[in-house]
Amino acid sequence: MMRRGIAELPLHGGHVPRWLALRMKRLADLVIKLLVDEYGTQGVLERLADPVWFQALNNLIGMDWDSSGSTTVTAGMVKDVLSKEDLGIKAAGGKGTKSRKTPEELKQISEIYGLDADEYIKTSKLVAKVDTVALQTGYQLYHHVFFVDQDGRWTIVQQGMNPSIKLARRYHWFSEKIESFTLEPHKGISGIKSDYSLNTIAKESKEYQKTLLDIISESPTKIEREVKSIEALSKGYTPLFYKPYEKREVLPIVERYQSFGRFELNKKALELARELSVSNYDELLLIKGLGPSTLRALSLVLELVYDVHPSWKDPVTHPPDPFKFAYAVGGKDKVPFPIERSTYDDLISFLEKLLEKGKEEREVVKQVTKISEKWKFPEEEKRAT
Template structure:
């Protein structure tokens, strides 16, 4: 598809692809500047490269759903762009697809996706792109700009049996109880690598003005984002979203018979329903028009 579209010179081009091809996305966007059908300025090319980098960074680091990206396709026209990415979960062998459309992206870090599709939903998915994570994003930025060196102290958990805790001072005046225990799934470890810590210290030197700028910095990855979100919640009380943003796909079945064969009758019935809704909307039927708008907001 990529080769066929690019040979047409039709005003639409595709960069990137699967595996190693995805690593050439930025270079291929540079090459698109010479495409006569697109006529891209240098400034436009740089913005497209930024969009490609951020889409990959966000889906690998801000949406921590345990799906590793292996496919990144960047579709470009003169005035718009779109991203289709796919990740694989090695534990359950499911794939997950991430869709971005430039017209719908108001922020790269606040509800930027047109859709995230998967047949499996995770129980604990850190989603820093959720609008409900806004306060956590603000606190994370404040932690970095205030000097992240104290993060190491927050994350250190003493294993020494002689370590005194507040519970050692509980006497008869207080009810005896076990301390509360924070339990995270194994995909969200508290350990912060030396590399991630150094990246946070370098970010402090930059003093990013926004969470998007922080995310875009080299070295800031899933570990850094997770540590900041954890401290934001435990120390400052600003909670991030742990709801999986994926929606179920394959409403009409899959071409390979998974999760079930394509139901052609259901597909035809739903297509007819949508066509009827569009016709009535054009005729000014307000109820049908409102229903169509709701449908557009809830379907993929």
């Protein structure tokens, strides 16, 4: 069974030396080929969508077990492998400027596989909006990779950074497990739980989303007046008209929203949403210009004027730790031990020979792997890198 998760990792500096990068790429290539042969393209996508499995792959190829770079390097290695091999899966996007090339690359992939590029481009934009606007935890997205297979299934792995605490958070999505893009859609969430987050995609958010769509049909100027009145009330000014909350109750609520940033209502975006008569939360999130600050302002109005609340729970669980996979070849920064090139090369040679064998011959290897299933690493060797 796949775990649910969002992985949080500290920011690391430095780079992967060329001798290691070449080996990482070769090992990732062999792992992906074996997975496709054993489980098909869907099996590969399902594993990439599991944050624990993804982190285990990172550890296996020798990246630091706790680095934010595990996402960018591992996803980059896999993308490069898929671009050079005809395995029935391709990838678009990447880190920073590469993420902005996602639409263009999705068009190329769709042409190869005979898919509808527009649908994938829309999905890419919506998923990014969900993890920056609909779910706010203080992280800014800077990495977005979209994996697509020949049958149209997909997995998205994206990551955000919180500069103030120097932590990264990774979000995993899988097409085959999504019932709604805006109601607990993630395939994986794991890591450190925050005290609270502005979560408008929790299961209990149906009433919130419905009411939000209702107030969007009102004049943006009226909504703006409500926001300004609430801000004035929180500063101690006496309102000229009735509000359902007293000053002492308003201030902590406003401060909680402000902990994620300022309130900047984009009236043009709201006017566009009103003109288009958006009928669901997905459509609203895709409105150009509707960003985190606008949603915070709208949520504040919903909570203090209409008494309709978003969820404040951070959707994080604590899955099994894949640190033991770092014992395969070691870690780039010498945790749990320095990488030995000869050992790495022996592993690559073994997997190359294994790839040449039939599935029946591989069954013997599967039996051998059971020896390490219950092995537990010495906790004192799990050090921060």
